[in-house]
Amino acid sequence: MSQWKQVQQLDIKFLEQVDYFYDDNFPMEIRQVLAGWIESQDWDMASNHESMASVLFSNLLTQLERQCTQESNFLQRHNLKRIHQQLQGKYKGNPLHMAAVISNCLREERRILSTASMQEQGPLEKSMQNSVAFERQKNLDSRVAIIRSSVQMMDQAVKYLEDMQDDFDFRFKTLQSRDPAERNTLYMKQEVTTLQDMLNGLDFKRKEILTKMTDVIKEIDALMSSQLTPELMDWKRRQQIACIGGPLLTGLDQLQYWFTLTAQSLFQMKRQLDKLGELILKVTYDSDPIPLQKPQMEEQVKRLIYHLIKSSFVVEKQPCMPTHPQKPLIIKTQVQFTTKVRLLVKLPEVDYQLKVKTTFDKDLPPGRVNRQFFILTNNTKVMDVEESSNGCLSVEFRHLQLKERKYINGPKGNEGPLTVTEELHSLSFEAQLSIQGLNIDLETCSLPLVVISNVSQLPGGWASVMWYNLLTDEPKNLSFFSNPPRAGWSQLSEVLSWQFSTFAGRGLTREQLSMLGDKLLGQQSSHGDCQVSWSKFCKENIPGKPFSFWMWLDSILELIKKHLLPVWIDGYIMGFVSKETERALLKEKEPGTFLLRFSESHLGGITFTWVEQAENGEAKFNSVEPYTKSRLSALPFADIIRDYKVISDGNVPENPLKFLYPDIPKDEAFGKHYNSQQSKGNQTGGGPLKITFLLPSAATPPPSSSPEPPMSPGMFDMLNQHLDPFEIETAVSFSVLREAASSPSVESAHKTWPI
Known part of the structure; x- marks a missing residue:
């Protein structure tokens, strides 16, 4: 589907x-x-x-x-x-x-x-889609609009004040130009009274405007601290979650709208204060409120502009290699990566002026990391207006590369307590903005980066990126892995499901997550309150295995993405189920019922087990050696299911796989994924058995004085090139029969090989 x-x-x-x-x-x-x-x-x-x-x-x-x-x-x-x-x-x-x-x-x-x-949203999903957020944003829309309207009305008030002052100034100068002999006339006394009334009105209007401006400044200050800044912090947190597979990141255009309108209001108020300063050059008087209040108000407006613009300089696109677009924040040395910064304040006078410089590990304390890097390519670009979108001011660095700094007699890398993939770095961005007499130093930084030198370090690096962004919202906590916190299973399992939905097209069900919880934490009725340590997740080996939980899971993701995607998307791979659970599920099923699960003993392996009825009436279980990516690269997995054969006691090859658990006919489940050309061994006419899996009877093994190991896939490939079909089948049969002769029980003889 x-x-x-x-x-x-x-x-x-x-x-x-x-x-x-x-x-x-x-x-x-x-x-x-x-x-x-x-x-x-x-x-x-x-x-x-x-x-x-x-x-x-x-x-x-x-x-x-x-x-x-x-x-x-x-x-x-x-x-x-x-x-x-x-x-x-x-x-x-x-x-x-x-x-x-x-x-x-x-x-x-x-x-x-x-x-x-998953049938229910996880805690991270719920936090990203809080129903209160919509009402909060509606309220912010309303407050920004009211402030904008108030500032525009003050423009009219300042214009009205200017007209009042011009009238007063004209009448006052006219009075001054009169003959001094007329000063004691009734007309002159009436004119002086009128001028005094006009001055009183002028003083009242000045005080009224300053009071309104003070109120608006306080409102903008409150808006920025109580709503704009939290909304920006919320966007940055959602960006972290989106980086590790969470909900699609939206809202930056909306933030730009709020930031831009607020900045426009502040700059307009700055011009209004400048205008008031011009008015007092023409008319002033004792107790004039403008020279008394204007300096403090100007400082407040400048401070708000400064903080608003500094906070509007953000990393829109975190550093990411084009070769791994869904795994940002991991950079391989000498491999190109991209990143993008944006200014959320959209003002015409800012366009084409900002030159942005990138720096790697800026001001990093000496000894904080074992390896040091520098940017190999051009690290400076000018911000430009994006005409194709909403006209925002941004710059994208598309060709950055890192190179490790080598020291002849200096410290050697990888000698500290942290591994390469636990060592966090940062990419900084700086610019200087001059606007309307204000000089603002802009600076922002990426989320912490993991730098690798070999692609084999990618899984470990991605584990670090997930762990960091899941558990902290501090953008500069580069010492995070010196003492990494534990993760709650309810959060971690949600992120793991996102990995499968992002990379393999289908997330994990609640049952599959419960099976993973059993694998990592042991069997429990509920894992929801369990805490998982970083070491247990990524560094310690699974008991009895030479690999960690995350390495095991990541190898399964790779296997699905490259070889099992159609079958996985259809939901036909049960996947994470133990051998004990597997047998319990199959025990009461029809003979030939099988299920698909990922190997617990191999990295990136899938196997299937089917149930048969033994002569004594009990259920008998047969499993194949896990298929790994090297074995699946030659043939689609659905074709392997279709063409799988065993040779029974009567030397007749037959396919024992009938029903996919619980009761889906095999061809109904996998038919649409079959190649149109079946393997020759499944055709009539005695062609060679290209895919033949042999299961001999252990009851009457032929005599053998020197048991030999079963034939390997490599040996079969060699025989396939040089022998005819009959000779191949005979060679394989004797090889597996020799294994049966050396097997102490029927169970141990059920190990089979794809050929």
């Missing part, structure tokens, strides 16, 4: 979430009419390669044009043409943005499907 069809079958509460992010990002009509084509493209890769994004953008428009010509409904055809024009206008100049938008939408669909399969 396609991903879009799965989405359409969701409950209404999940469909509302889908509607929300499509409304702001991409036309849902296009998602509907081009569902299959969209899901077949690699949008993750395209979002980091401009040439690929351009090709996909062109193909998208072509697909849409074809759909328009085939559409018989007039209204629908009209809407598709309109959307075609809108897409051209919005993304023609920036196809990378379109690819990123579609990639994010598909990922968000997978995450929502994962959440739905």
Whole structure:
């Protein structure tokens, strides 16, 4: 079933979430009419390669044009043409943005499907979708609009004050120009009285304006401290969660709207105060409130502008290698990575002025890390206006590279208590802004980075990125892994499910997460309140195994992504189940019932077990040696299920796999994933058995004085090239029979090999 069809079958509460992010990002009509084509493209890769994004953008428009010509409904055809024009206008100049938008939408669909399969939202999901947030944002919209309106009304008040002062100034100068002999006349006395009344009115109006301005300044100050700053912090926290597979990150455009309107209000008030300063140069008097209050108010406005603009300098896109778009914050030395910063205050006089400089590990204390790096490529760029989006001011560094600093007689790397993937680094961004007489030093930094020198360190690095961003919202806590906190299983399990929905297209069910909890924490009725240490998750080996829990799980993710994706997405892999549970599930089932589970003894292996009925009527269980990525690279897993054979006592090859647990006919489950060409061993005419698994009877083994090990897959490949089919089958049969002869029991003889 396609991903879009799965989405359409969701409950209404999940469909509302889908509607929300499509409304702001991409036309849902296009998602509907081009569902299959969209899901077949690699949008993750395209979002980091401009040439690929351009090709996909062109193909998208072509697909849409074809759909328009085939559409018989007039209204629908009209809407598709309109959307075609809108897409051209919005993304023609920036196809990378379109690819990123579609990639994010598909990922968000997978995450929502994962959440739905868990039957209830996890704690992180709930915190990211707090129902109070919408009301909070509506309130912020209202407050910003009221402040903006108040400031604009003060413009009118200042203009009215200026007119009043001009009238007073004119009449006062006219009076001064009169003949001194007329000063004691009744007319002159009346004129002086009028001027005094006008001055009183002028003084009242000045005090009124200053009082209103003081109130608005206090309101802006309160708005920034109680709402704007918390909203920005909330966005940054949601960015952390989105980096590790959580809900799609939205809201930056909304933040820019609030920041920009607030900044416009503050700059307008600064101009109003400047205007008041000009007015007192013409008319002032004893107890004039403007020279008494204006300096303090100016300092307050400047302080608010300074803090607002400094906080509006943010990392919109965390550092990420284009080769691993879904694993940000991991940088490999001498491999290109990208990052993007943005100014949330949109003012025309700021455009094309900001030069941003990047620095790696700026002001890092000596000895804090064992390895030191420097940016190999150009680290300075000028911010530009994004015409294709909302006109924001931003700069994207697309070609940054790191190189390790080598010291001839200096400290050697990797000698401290932390491993390479626990060592955290930071990328800083700096710029200097001069605007309306204010000089503002801008600085922000990325979330902590993990720097690796070999791709084999990627799993460990990703574990560190997940752990950090799950458990802290401190952006500069680079010593985090000196004493890493524990993670609650309820939070950690949610993040693990996100990994499967992000990388494998289907998240984990509550039952699968419970099985993982048993694996990591031991069997318990509930793991919800359990705490997991960093060491237990990633550093300590699983008891009796040469690898950690995370290495085991990450290898399964890789196996699914490269070799099992269609079967996994269909939900046919039970996956995380122990041998004991497996037998309990199969015990009462029909002979030939089998289930698929991931190997507990191999890294990145999948096996299947089927049940048979022994001669004494008891259930007998047969398992195959786990299939790893090296063995699955030659043949699709569904074809292995279809063509699997054992040779019975009568030397007749047969497929023992009948029903996928609990009772789904094998062909019904896997049929759509079969290759059209079956293996020759499954055809008539006596062709070679390309995939033959042999299970001899242990009851009457042939005599053998020197048992030999069973034939390996490599040996079979060699025989396959040089012997005819009959010779191959005979060689394999004798090889496995020799294993049976050396086996102490039937159970031990059930180990089989794919050939």
